[in-house]
Amino acid sequence: MPERPVYLNLLRIHLPVSGWVSILHRLSGGLLFLAVPFGVWGLSQSLSDEAGFDRVANWLGHPLAKLFMLILVWAFAHHLFAGLRHLALDAHWGLDPKHARRSSITVLLASGLVVLLFARKLFI
């Protein structure tokens, strides 16, 4: 191996907040992709007949299923808000560091708020 500085210790890499929004946009997108076939499967079961509907309703009532749903709600909210932010950046809107940082924090807070609202609906 050549002697060169390699900084791949993820714990030591300091990402600016817009970097976190960006990497979480990828992560949430990957999660949402994985959810697609399960979503179609659930739709197929729930629309097949009454027993199928009751089965899916039963599954979704399970605390673990609710946790998965909450994770997917976060993934969708974050992916949507961060995606709209990227579209704005494509149009050269909010490119300067101050606004880019502010919009990143807004994305994180807005998706957090959506998660809280759904958590209240699911668990209370």
Next chain:
Amino acid sequence: MKAASGSHTGTGVWLLQRATALLLALALPGLGIYFLAAQPTDYAGWQSLFEPLGMRVLMLLTVAALALHAWVGMRDIFMDYVRPTGLRLVLLLAVIVTLAGSVAWLAAIMFNPAMWGTA
């Protein structure tokens, strides 16, 4: 700037990702609000939400746009993080099979003559 179509250019794919992003940003929250507002508690109520033909067409178009969008996104992820070409192609093929299968499956559900009639 390159032309937004033709082979050996990423611009068309980039544009496809943005166009489907806009569609999905409108359709998915709309569908979500529609389902949450209806809150069906039984099978009959749930099924009746999909009774209108327009609703089933919208579902299929939305998931088709989702499949195209997810294909571009997963392709970007693999191009950035998966170095070996063979593995990258296998993964991309798995993504395409999963997405195309999901769209075909949804079409079979939404346009099942036994459930919705032939309309």
